[in-house]
Amino acid sequence: MDKTDTPAKRSKPGKRPTISDVARLAGVAPAIVSRALSPQRRPVSAEKKERVLKAADELGYRQNPLARGLATQSIDLVAIIINHMTDLSDLDLFDSLLDGVQMLGKQAIMIRVGSNQRIDEFLRNSLSYHVHAAVVFSDFADAGEVRELFHSDNVLMLNGRFDAQSHYITIDEDSGIRDLIRFARSRGVSSAALLTGRSSSIVEQTRIAAYRSACAIEGIEIQREISGDYSYQSGLEADFGAATPDAVFCTSDTMAMGVMDQLRAQGKHPPRDYSLFGFDAIERGNFGAYDISSVGFDRADFIQAILSFLQEPEAFPETGLCIPTRYIARSTG
DNA sequence: CCAACCGATACCTTAGCGTT
DNA sequence: AACGCTAAGGTATCGGTTGG
Known part of the structure; x- marks a missing residue:
């Protein structure tokens, strides 16, 4: 009697089939099934491979990624580390990114750091996966820290805190901001308020710094710098003092929405009464009532760059990548 | 008798090594 | 080259032991 066919080893009814079930049905050892289904070229005869594929299909076998990770000490899991997902521009971005990651046959785990400054302790307690790669949006983490925490050298830094060993993409915000300020000046703006996000x-x-320098060059006086936190609320509550400036520059579209609603309540509408400029260029179709002139970059290019890294980290340019931004004229400018 | 503790085992897959 | 056996990987759970 075939010793692999003991009742004890047969998986329980209703349970998801395992590699052993496939092996039993195909009449081969589990290791052969593993090799036959492996994307790597490993020695298996064509005849057995065929039997394995047929058995796997018949049973509806799906590889167990956790068990695989247990055996290989790695897993096709991509960690995406973010501060939070409150900004509207995040929705577009992360939806597309997750879609792309899944298209690569990988799974993503999103880790929200929030405002937790102690990312080290936070991550150590929450996760000990050896992930295939980590993509870091959160600015609370530096490259070395992430490499150590995720046991992976495939770390892509998007927050500016990269080091000599890390891969990174930067956004050239300067180009878009200069475009924007130049445009504002051409529309007669001479004084402005700047509503910023978390300045740490x-x-x-x-x-x-890019706003300040571009304004200095173009001769626009920043009368007031208001510290916000990227949220709609901080735009709604921003204190502009008695006189509304010619223009309000916001470092996020969401804050610009808040500003728009605050000033609308005072009967002021852009671009008639003031010019309003956001940052991030959220998809206008999603928020038709807030058609805010903004600075943005090509999201598809950005996502594609991240995905190319995930697909082949070794081939990613050592010098990093830089995605340019540009001024995107809409109706509030 | 119970709680606390500790070691053994199951889970699933694959790398590595020895055999045919 | 093809094949199969075995150990290993981290964690939850089970079962047994100890001490109060």
Whole structure:
């Protein structure tokens, strides 16, 4: 009697079939099934491979990624580390990114760091996967930290905190902001308020510096710099003082929406009474009532760059990638 | 008798090695 | 080259033991 056909080893009815079930049906050892189904070229005769494929199909066998990860110490899991997902522009971006990751046959795990400054402790307690790769949006993490935490060298930094060993994509915000300020000046803007996000972030610091420098070059006076937090609420509550400036520059579209509603309540409408500029260029179709002039980059290019990294990290340019931004004219400018 | 603790085992797959 | 056996990987759970 075939010793692999003991009742004890047969999986329970209703349970998802395992590699052993396939092996039993195909009349081969489990290791042969593993090889036959492996994407790598491993020695299996054509005849047995065929039997395995037929048996797997018949049973509806699906590989168990967790068990596979247990055996290989790696898993086709991509960790995406974000601060939070409250900004409207995040929805577009992450939806497309998750779609792309899944199209590559990988799964994504999103880790929300929130405002937790102690990312190290946070991640250590929440996760010990050896992931295939990590994509870092959150600016609370630096490259070395992430490599260590996820036991992976495939770390893509999108937050500016990369080091010599890491892969990174940066967004050239300067180009789009200069376009925007130049445009504003051409429309007669001479003074403005700047509503910023969390200024502890490196990306935000760079962004703020770009606004200041472009305004200085074009001769626009930043009368007021207001510290917000990217949220609609912080736009709604931003204090512009007695006189509304010619223009309001916001470092996120969501804050610009808040500003628009705040000033609308005072009977002021852009672009008639002031010019309003956001940042991120959220999909206009989703928020028709807020057709805010903005700075943005090509999301498809950005996503494609991330996916190319996930597909072949070794081939990713060592010098990193830079995605340019541009001014996107809509109706509030 | 019960709680606390500890070691053994099951889970599933694959890498590595020895055999045919 | 093809094949099959075995160990290993991390964690939850089970079962047994110990101490109070």
